[in-house]
Amino acid sequence: xxxxxxxxxxxxxxxFDVSQPWLERVLSRLPKQRLVAVDDASFRVARxxxxxxxxxxxxxxxxxxxxxxxxxxxxxxxxRFDGQPMPSGSGRETMAVRRRMQMIFQDPYASLNPRxxxxxxxxxxxxxxxxxxxxxxxxxxVAALLRQVGLAPADARKFPHEFSGGQRQRISIAxxxxxxxxxxxxxxxxxxxxxxxxxxxxxxxRDLQDRLGLTYxxxxxNLAVVEYVAHDLGVMYxxxxxxxxxxxxxxxxxxxxYTRMLLAAVPDLAMTGTSRTPVAGEIxxxxxxxxxxxxxxxxxxxxxxxxxxxxxxxxxxxxxxVACHLVGS
Amino acid sequence: xxxxxxxxxxWLDSDIAWSFRRSPVAILAAVVALICVxxxxxxxxxxxxxxxxxxxxELMDALLPxxxxxxxxxxxxxxxxxxxxxxxSGILYGARxxxxxxxxxxxxxxxxxxxxxxxxxxxxxxxxxxxxxxxxVQLSFPAILIALLVDGVVRVAxxxxxxxGQALWVLIASIGLSGWVQYARTVRGSTLVEKRKEYVQxxxxxxxxxxxxxxxxxxxxxxxxxLVIATIHLATAIITEATLSFLGVGMPVTTPSLGTLIxxxxxxxxxxxxxxxxxxxxxxxxxALSVNLLGDWLRDALNPxxx
Amino acid sequence: MSALLEVRHLRxxxETRRGPLVAVDDISLQIGxxxxxxxxxxxxxxxxxxxxxxxxxxxxxxxxxxxxILLEGSRIDNLAPEAxxxxxxxxxxxxxxxxxxALDPLFTIGQQLVETILTHDAVGARAARDRxxxxxxxxxxxxxxxxxxxxxxxxxxxxxxxxxxxxxxxxEPRLVIADEPTTALDVSTQAxxxxxxxxxxRTRGTAVLLITHDMGVIAETADRVAxxxxxxxxxxxxxxxxxxxxxxxxxxxxxxAIPKLGALRSRLAQIDGAMPxxxxxxxxxxxxxxxxxxxxxCDREIPxxxxxxxxxxxxxxxxxxxxx
Numbered sequence: 001x002x003x004x005x006x007x008x009x010x011x012x013x014x015x016f017d018v019s020q021p022w023l024e025r026v027l028s029r030l031p032k033q034r035l036v037a038v039d040d041a042s043f044r045v046a047r048x049x050x051x052x053x054x055x056x057x058x059x060x061x062x063x064x065x066x067x068x069x070x071x072x073x074x075x076x077x078x079x080r081f082d083g084q085p086m087p088s089g090s091g092r093e094t095m096a097v098r099r100r101m102q103m104i105f106q107d108p109y110a111s112l113n114p115r116x117x118x119x120x121x122x123x124x125x126x127x128x129x130x131x132x133x134x135x136x137x138x139x140x141x142v143a144a145l146l147r148q149v150g151l152a153p154a155d156a157r158k159f160p161h162e163f164s165g166g167q168r169q170r171i172s173i174a175x176x177x178x179x180x181x182x183x184x185x186x187x188x189x190x191x192x193x194x195x196x197x198x199x200x201x202x203x204x205x206r207d208l209q210d211r212l213g214l215t216y217x218x219x220x221x222n223l224a225v226v227e228y229v230a231h232d233l234g235v236m237y238x239x240x241x242x243x244x245x246x247x248x249x250x251x252x253x254x255x256x257x258y259t260r261m262l263l264a265a266v267p268d269l270a271m272t273g274t275s276r277t278p279v280a281g282e283i284x285x286x287x288x289x290x291x292x293x294x295x296x297x298x299x300x301x302x303x304x305x306x307x308x309x310x311x312x313x314x315x316x317x318x319x320x321x322v323a324c325h326l327v328g329s
Numbered sequence: 330x331x332x333x334x335x336x337x338x339x340w341l342d343s344d345i346a347w348s349f350r351r352s353p354v355a356i357l358a359a360v361v362a363l364i365c366v367x368x369x370x371x372x373x374x375x376x377x378x379x380x381x382x383x384x385x386x387e388l389m390d391a392l393l394p395x396x397x398x399x400x401x402x403x404x405x406x407x408x409x410x411x412x413x414x415x416x417x418s419g420i421l422y423g424a425r426x427x428x429x430x431x432x433x434x435x436x437x438x439x440x441x442x443x444x445x446x447x448x449x450x451x452x453x454x455x456x457x458x459x460x461x462x463x464x465x466v467q468l469s470f471p472a473i474l475i476a477l478l479v480d481g482v483v484r485v486a487x488x489x490x491x492x493x494g495q496a497l498w499v500l501i502a503s504i505g506l507s508g509w510v511q512y513a514r515t516v517r518g519s520t521l522v523e524k525r526k527e528y529v530q531x532x533x534x535x536x537x538x539x540x541x542x543x544x545x546x547x548x549x550x551x552x553x554x555x556l557v558i559a560t561i562h563l564a565t566a567i568i569t570e571a572t573l574s575f576l577g578v579g580m581p582v583t584t585p586s587l588g589t590l591i592x593x594x595x596x597x598x599x600x601x602x603x604x605x606x607x608x609x610x611x612x613x614x615x616x617a618l619s620v621n622l623l624g625d626w627l628r629d630a631l632n633p634x635x636x
Numbered sequence: 637m638s639a640l641l642e643v644r645h646l647r648x649x650x651e652t653r654r655g656p657l658v659a660v661d662d663i664s665l666q667i668g669x670x671x672x673x674x675x676x677x678x679x680x681x682x683x684x685x686x687x688x689x690x691x692x693x694x695x696x697x698x699x700x701x702x703x704x705i706l707l708e709g710s711r712i713d714n715l716a717p718e719a720x721x722x723x724x725x726x727x728x729x730x731x732x733x734x735x736x737x738a739l740d741p742l743f744t745i746g747q748q749l750v751e752t753i754l755t756h757d758a759v760g761a762r763a764a765r766d767r768x769x770x771x772x773x774x775x776x777x778x779x780x781x782x783x784x785x786x787x788x789x790x791x792x793x794x795x796x797x798x799x800x801x802x803x804x805x806x807x808e809p810r811l812v813i814a815d816e817p818t819t820a821l822d823v824s825t826q827a828x829x830x831x832x833x834x835x836x837x838r839t840r841g842t843a844v845l846l847i848t849h850d851m852g853v854i855a856e857t858a859d860r861v862a863x864x865x866x867x868x869x870x871x872x873x874x875x876x877x878x879x880x881x882x883x884x885x886x887x888x889x890x891x892x893a894i895p896k897l898g899a900l901r902s903r904l905a906q907i908d909g910a911m912p913x914x915x916x917x918x919x920x921x922x923x924x925x926x927x928x929x930x931x932x933x934c935d936r937e938i939p940x941x942x943x944x945x946x947x948x949x950x951x952x953x954x955x956x957x958x959x960x
Contacts, residue, residue, distance in 0.1 A: 056822035057793075069534050098536040111527035115549035125535045164910040165679070175531070194678035194849065199893035199906035206903075221823065224895040228904060251897065265827040266897055267852030282792045282825055347653060 004083045005044035006183055006215045007068060012077035014038045014063055018287065035287055037063040039239045041077070042313065042321075045232070047182075050209065050216040052230035052247065054223060054262070058286050059236040061219045065185045068217050069103050070094075081183070099129040102176035106188035108168035112160040118171055119156035122146065125179040145174040149204060166197030173204065177212075185217045190225060202228060223266050227251055235259045238286055238294040241313065245320030255322045257299045293325065301326055348630040358622035365616045369424035376418035377404065381584075386413045392597075395604050408604040411597065416604060419590055420612045426586035427616065430500050431567040435559050437505025438566075442512025443555060447543045449513065450520025461517065464510045472507040473569060479503035480578050496580055504569050511558055519551035553631055560624035564617040571613055587613045639666035639706075640843040641690070641811050646703035648682070648689050650914070651696070657914040659685045659698065661867040664941075667811070670841040672833065674858030674875065676851055676890075680911045681864040683847045687813045689713070690845065691730055692720035707811065726756050729804030733816035735796035738803075739788040745772075745799050746784035749806060756807035771802040776832055794825035801832065808840070815847045830857050851894055855879050863887050866912055866922035868938075873947020883949045886923045921952065929953060 019025055019032045038060040045051040053061040066072045067079055070086055079086045081101070087094045102125070105111035112121055122142045126133055133141075143153035149170040160168055169189060176184055186205070190198040206229060208214055220226050226233060226247065233247040235256065243256040254260045281298035284290055293311050296302040305325050313321045316328040340346055349355050368375060379385060391413040396406045407416040445464075449457040467475060480503045487495065523529065524547065532542050567587075573579035574588025575595075582589060587609050594606025646663045649656035660682040667673045677683045688694050690705055692715065705713040712723060724730065732738050740748060749768035750761065759767070765784075772780035775798040788796055797817060804812055814833065818826040834857055837844050846858055854861050855875060862872040863884065871884040882888045892905025909926040912918060918925050924934040931952050941948040 056824065066530075071530060071533060095536050098534070101534075103531065103534045105527035105531060107527055111531055113528040113546055113550070124532070124537075128535050128537055166910055172531075179535075194911070195851070196678060196890060196893045196907040197910060199895075199904040200908070202895070203904055203906055222895070223823075224897045227897055228895045261824060263897070265823045267827070267830070267850065267856045282794050283822065285792075 005080075006047045006082055007045040007217065008080040008083075009041050009043050009064070009067075010078045010080065012038060012041045012064075012067060012074045012079055014060075014067055014072055015075045033287065036239055036289070037286065038067065039076075040313070041241055043232075043234055043241065043244050045183075045215055045217060047215055048209070048213050049231040050218050050229055051232045051234060052218040052220060052226040053234045053236055054220055054226050055236035056221060056262075056283055058238065058283055060239040060286075061236050062187055064236075065103070065187045065217060065219050068183075069101050069185050070098070071103075095129065099125070099179045100181050101183040101185070102179065102181040103185045103187065104169075104172050104176050104189045107192050108165045108172060109192075111172050112168055112175075114160055116160075117156070118146075118158055118160065121160070121171060122156070122174045122178055125175065129179050141178065142174075145178055146171075148177065148208075149174045150200075164197070165193050166200055169193060169197075169201050170204070173201075173208070177208070182213075183215045183217070185219070187219045188221070189218075191220065191222065198225070205229065223251070223263060235262065238283065238289055240294065240323060241321075242295070242324065243320065243322045244313070245318070245322075249318055249320060255316060255320060255327045256324050257301055257326075258295045261298070293323075345630050349626070352626055354622055355626035358619040358626070361615055361619035362623060365424060365612070365619065366428065368421050369428045372418070372421035372425050376415070376421045377406070378415040378418045380414040380419045380422060388413050392602050392605075394602075407608045408602075410594065410605045411602075416590075416608050419585065420587070420609050423585050423587045423590045423609060424612060424616060426497070426580055426584060427567050427570055427588070427613070430497065430504065430570040430580075430586065431563050433497075433501035434504035434508065434566045434570070435563050437501060438508035438562065439512055439555065439559055441505065442509035443516050443548070443551075445509065446513035446516025447520055447547060447551070450517040451524055451539065451543050451547065457517070460513065464513055467507075468510050472504075472565075473572060475507035476500075476503040476569060476573060477576075477578065479506050480573065497584075500570055500573065500579055504566050504573075507569070508562055508566065511562070512555060515554050515558060516551050519554060520547055523547050523550050557624060557628040557631060560627055561621060564621040564624065567613070567620070568617050587616075640669050640671075640708060641667045641845070642706040643686075643690065644704050644706070646686065646689060646705065647701050648685050648694065648698055649701045650698045654915070656701070658701075658917070659867055659914055660689065663703075663864075663867075663869055665862055665869070665872060667843040667845060669810075669843055670837050671860065672837050672844040672846055672858045674854035674861040675845060675847045675864060676849065676854050676861055677864030678849060678911050680866070680914070682867040683849075683864050684815055686864075687815050687845060687847050691724060691728060691813055692717075693724075693730075725752065725804075725809070726807045727810050729807070729809035729812040731797075731800055731804050731812065731814040731817045733819050735793060735800045735820070736788065738800045739796060741788055744785050744787055745791070749784075749799075749803060752803055752806040767806075768802075771805060772799070775799075775802045775805070776828065777802075792825075793821055794828060797821060797825075797829055798832070801829075801836075805836070805840075805842075809842065811843045811845070812836070813845045813847070816849070817846070818853055819848065819850070826853070833857055851879070851890065863890070866917050867914075868922065869941065869948070869950060870923065871947065871949045871951075872941075873945075877945065877947060883944060883947070883954055884923075884951045885927050885929050885953070889926075921950075 014037050016035045016037055017032065018035045020030055041064060043051065053064055055061050063072065067074055073088055081097055087097055119139065119142050122145055123138050126138055126141060142156055146153050146155055151167065151170055160171065163171065190201050193201060202225065209216065218226065218229055230247040233245065233250045234241050235243045235258065237258050243250060243259050250259060251263065254263055290297050292308045293306040296306040299306065311323045311325045313323040314328055315321050322328060390405065390409050391411050393405050393409045394401050395408045396403050401408065405415050409415055445460050449460040480499060483499045529542060529546055532546050570579060570586060571588030571591065574586050575592045577592065580586040580589045582593060585593065590609035591606050594609060597605050643663060643665050646660055647658060648660040649658045663686055665673065675683045675686065685698065689700055692712065694700065700713055704711050707727060712720065715723065746765065746768055749771065750764045753759065753764040753767055768784065769780050772783060777783050777795060777798050791799065818829050821829060830853060833844060833846065836842050846854065848854060858875050860873060861875045861878050863870045863878065863886065865886050870886045871878060871882065878887060879891065882891055889905065889907035893907060895904060907926050912922060918935065920935040920937055921939050924930045927934065934952055939950045939952045941950040942954060944954050
């Protein structure tokens with residue numbers, strides 16, 4: 001059982017219908033329009049480890065996160081949690097899986113209901129998933145959770161607007177931990193925070209992983225943050241994973257041209273005063289994806305084959321899987 | 330009760346209370362509205378006469394002018410009507426009916442509109458399209474026409490004898506049904522904004538039932554604008570009721586509202602007994618205007634952009 | 637290098653019914669020709685308020701309550717709104733975080749550029765269009781002739797930000813205030829905009845005030861940097877020295893808290909607590925409750941800025957005694 005990954009994506013794809021409203025579409029004879037947000041995504045997250053997904057806007061990393069907690073259903077492929085396909089619906093089986101996973105969101109100002117007190121927010125998963133729990137036990141559990149994330153039990157009586165952004169993110173984490181999940185999806189949990197507060201939250205997340213043996217799917221656009229938290233790394237571009245593997249290997253020696261470009265673009269404190277060649281071009285809209293390898297219009301090494309044929313992800317030996325015609329052939 | 334006291338203090342210190350204290354119009358409107366409401370609620374104690382007590386009516390006292398005129402009598406401050414009923418007492422009892430219909434129909438419209446708006450905004454798809462198209466169609470008719478229609482249908486369906494006692498409920502239902510659209514549209518709009526926020530997604534990850542998300546999470550966050558609409562709608566509903574009663578399809582003469590009083594008095598306007606219709610009319614204006622002004626103030630006070 | 641912009645003891649307060657809240661307090665700085673001054677700080681530090689004050693765009697209840705702002709030697713903080721409006725765009729340009737809101741969605745890029753050029757210069761429509769084309773080329777927009785007739789929504793985020801920069805440059809301003817110009821952009825686009833800003837300062841001699849929360853952007857772009865905390869300048873000086881050897885404990889903490897690529901997976905240094913709210917700024921040095929090296933006088937007296945090794949630091953650790 002030990003080698004069953006906690007989360008597994010097998011060729012998962014997810015489409016969205018972005019057509020015009022029905023009446024307008026019929027009147028102006030437009031076809032239905034589909035946006036492929038994620039395609040052919042395959043990866044595994046082992047127990048107690050962190051897989052980080054990085055990429056720029058529109059690359060589909062947040063969609064992958066929502067697929068992982070069952071907020072979206074896959075259009076193609078299977079998402080497996082602890083070896084079992086993710087159940088859908090609202091039956092007992094779904095609830096049993098639901099309580100084992102939680103999510104932390106990006107915006108600490110939008111992720112807490114402004115009309116609720118902190119204790120109601122933190123206790124909500126308990127109320128839903130453990131209705132038999134007594135009020136006093138629940139209050140004790142909330143106090144313990146708040147202490148665990150570095151807040152005072154007395155904070156339970158306050159409203160979210162009485163807290164700073166970093167403290168709100170701690171409340172979010174306390175809520176996520178209240179049902180004692182094994183798996184957390186963290187969608188850009190620190191990108192709305194100030195740096196000094198970001199460090200607090202990142203340290204807290206790592207401490208909690210060590211203490212509780214949590215498994216994280218960590219979504220971020222910031223490679224430096226990712227390097228700090230991730231064991232494994234997946235790089236996404238326009239809905240596809242272009243490179244997956246151990247974080248240190250990828251960051252030290254990126255194989256895919258896009259990963260290389262991303263790494264080169266990170267502003268660096270050590271680079272004061274020096275100039276570097278900026279990346280050319282911009283991300284195309286996911287609605288009209290370039291043919292073949294979606295990165296080819298920006299890739300300095302693109303060949304005719306890249307324009308026509310979509311590269312298949314293949315292992316290149318050092319634990320990495322790369323989707324590029326030029327790598328590993 | 331120290332907790333209650335501190336809550337009261339906090340309320341006094343809040344932005345709303347502050348903006349209220351700074352607005353003379355709001356204070357005046359509140360005082361007028363309060364007088365109307367207290368007068369209406371305690372009509373049984375305040376009113377000098379009981380206009381419904383047939384035994385106390387003196388036909389000899391019919392058509393007396395207000396007390397300050399030469400022929401007036403001190404017991405009838407605002408004069409009497411053709412049956413010898415005291416106009417002031419009639420107004421107090423009438424205002425009670427008007428307020429009851431107003432508040433009742435606002436509650437009906439609000440419950441219906443808020444629920445449908447929440448459902449449309451949260452469910453989306455064909456449910457949303459259906460609800461909002463119905464709303465659009467209804468919006469293309471004047472509210473009074475809808476109320477007349479509902480009233481007419483009920484009259485046909487119900488025997489005449491039963492109708493007299495049910496007039497109040499029929500009015501509340503018909504005015505309520507004619508006013509839900511505005512609530513539904515506003516609530517749908519705010520729901521569309523709120524449901525994209527991450528706290529709603531967090532509740533979905535936790536596995537909460539959609540109905541629980543709608544009422545526990547979304548409802549408290551979309552109620553702000555509803556409060557403003559409800560206040561302004563209250564004034565509209567009172568006037569709609571008065572209009573229906575004036576047209577003769579509202580409250581019967583036996584339990585008159587302000588609108589009924591105005592209609593009855595209207596017949597005497599040209600024979601010189603102006604007070605029978607003018608005083609109920611003034612009372613209606615005072616009630617509707619003060620509630621309306623309060624609604625305007627509330628809208629400005631709750632709108633952070635204007636502050 | 638003579639100072640193109642000089643801010644002296646600027647103080648900005650928000651009038652509230654509970655009394656004034658001071659958002660910017662006693663800020664003094666200078667920017668020379670062709671120089672990029674970075675202004676870095678966390679949310680609530682007062683960096684955007686400072687930029688808005690220089691642009692003369694403060695809206696009530698915020699207003700300048702003390703200090704002065706000088707552009708090329710003459711005061712601009714007391715100008716009438718109409719005179720200030722002419723000054724903006726002519727001698728001061730502005731670039732904001734969200735390029736979409738800075739552009740009018742109803743007009744094409746070309747119309748907006750030509751209109752801006754015409755309001756500031758008495759040139760013909762033909763010449764204005766040529767100038768617009770040249771500007772678009774200069775900010776790195778490929779095929780400018782085609783872009784001229786497009787609407788803002790037809791451009792990507794990075795392209796829009798370039799158009800905003802072109803708009804800000806229409807009248808060849810002496811000073812550009814850039815408030816979080818790269819925050820809404822993806823990393824790859826961000827690098828391109830940084831490069832563009834640097835080139836402008838170098839080739840046109842424009843002074844740039846670059847406001848951002850991202851120390852990485854500052855490190856790559858700015859010549860000097862001002863670190864703000866709770867409305868005051870904690871430390872100001874050359875970028876290289878402040879990044880590599882910060883003197884103020886807050887700057888030290890900030891540098892340690894930034895995750896760096898290629899660093900070991902050790903623990904991130906963190907500053908406990910959070911930036912105080914405007915209505916609860918601690919007495920003395922505002923940073924003292926979070927400071928690990930506080931002295932006896934830190935919670936009583938506000939440290940004055942003192943010159944140390946070519947920069948200025950407002951901290952009791954670097955007071956008169958250690959100046960030597």
